[in-house]
Amino acid sequence: MAPLAASAAALLGGYLGFSALAAHRFLHPPRLVCDWHPGVLGLRYEEFSVEGVDGVELRGWMIHGDGGGGETVLVLHGYTRSRWDDKYVCPSVYMLARMGFSVAVYDQRGHGLSGGYTTLGHRELGDALRVLRELRRLFPEETGRLGVLGFSLGGAVAVMLAASEEAPVEAVVADSPYMDIIESAHGWIGRSPQPLRGLLRASFPVIAWLVSRRIGVPPEELRLYRYASALRRPLLIVAGERDDLVPLESIKRFYEEARARGARVELWVTGSGHVESLRDDPQGYARRVGGFLEGWLRRGA
Numbered sequence: 001m002a003p004l005a006a007s008a009a010a011l012l013g014g015y016l017g018f019s020a021l022a023a024h025r026f027l028h029p030p031r032l033v034c035d036w037h038p039g040v041l042g043l044r045y046e047e048f049s050v051e052g053v054d055g056v057e058l059r060g061w062m063i064h065g066d067g068g069g070g071e072t073v074l075v076l077h078g079y080t081r082s083r084w085d086d087k088y089v090c091p092s093v094y095m096l097a098r099m100g101f102s103v104a105v106y107d108q109r110g111h112g113l114s115g116g117y118t119t120l121g122h123r124e125l126g127d128a129l130r131v132l133r134e135l136r137r138l139f140p141e142e143t144g145r146l147g148v149l150g151f152s153l154g155g156a157v158a159v160m161l162a163a164s165e166e167a168p169v170e171a172v173v174a175d176s177p178y179m180d181i182i183e184s185a186h187g188w189i190g191r192s193p194q195p196l197r198g199l200l201r202a203s204f205p206v207i208a209w210l211v212s213r214r215i216g217v218p219p220e221e222l223r224l225y226r227y228a229s230a231l232r233r234p235l236l237i238v239a240g241e242r243d244d245l246v247p248l249e250s251i252k253r254f255y256e257e258a259r260a261r262g263a264r265v266e267l268w269v270t271g272s273g274h275v276e277s278l279r280d281d282p283q284g285y286a287r288r289v290g291g292f293l294e295g296w297l298r299r300g301a
Contacts, residue, residue: 020210026185027117031112033112038061038097043097052115056116056127060083060107063104065103070142071147071298072104073102074128076108076153077153079118081152082108082111083105088151089105091278092151102139120215120222121157124157125160132169147170150173151176151275155177155178156178156222158173159231159237170233172233172235183247185204189204225254231258237267238288239251242272244274245274251267266292268288
């Protein structure tokens with residue numbers, strides 16, 4: 001029996017060790033840092049730094065628009081990305097700047113050059129509120145009216161901001177926001193190659209428990225449906241029919257619940273994948289998303 005017990009102990013140790021490593025990687029994804037800056041797009045900008053809710057440094061750029069109306073849009077990137085993302089952050093910054101908006105973008109905690117580790121939306125909400133307040137202090141002439149455009153994880157934070165009593169924002173756009181962090185985590189695992197995918201699925205209950213303990217909240221707290229009845233700002237949700245991380249049915253459920261509570265919420269469904277609507281149809285995106293922000297920030301529509 002001793003060899004059998006030793007083998008079982010070794011397997012259990014390997015299972016737990018793999019789960020601990022995977023949980024650490026979930027909270028410390030690879031950091032995307034590049035050497036380009038908004039100046040290469042012909043945009044005027046300056047760097048800023050804000051202290052997050054637990055003292056972590058959050059670093060970003062303020063891109064100065066030429067509209068002169070005092071409107072700024074805060075862009076929030078997704079999980080594993082940063083302000084250097086060229087799939088949707090750079091194109092959205094350029095789109096908004098061409099419309100005359102000032103644009104603020106920063107690395108969320110655990111990403112880019114910001115400190116700490118990601119908490120998948122838990123502390124990111126408090127961070128965003130601090131950034132918005134600091135933008136008002138640092139750039140008072142440009143932040144008379146504030147909007148938010150968030151992607152994926154940033155989209156989830158954007159939804160939370162739309163429901164926050166403290167957020168000094170006029171309108172919010174959430175592109176491909178997760179509705180249930182566990183649901184989207186399974187989507188991330190589905191993107192992994194075999195045999196890693198099988199190992200992650202087998203150890204996911206332990207991984208989820210370890211991640212939950214580390215960030216200090218149960219997974220149920222990171223389900224956005226509870227915000228559907230509390231939306232305080234106009235919200236546009238962009239959802240892709242081919243999104244492999246956020247099922248369209250989940251987005252529609254949130255939308256219907258919010259509508260039933262009288263929220264000012266719109267849903268734009270595209271034929272794209274996860275956060276790919278801007279890349280697939282830049283002009284249509286500018287009309288729908290840019291038009292939504294322009295309407296609420298400039299015309300108060």
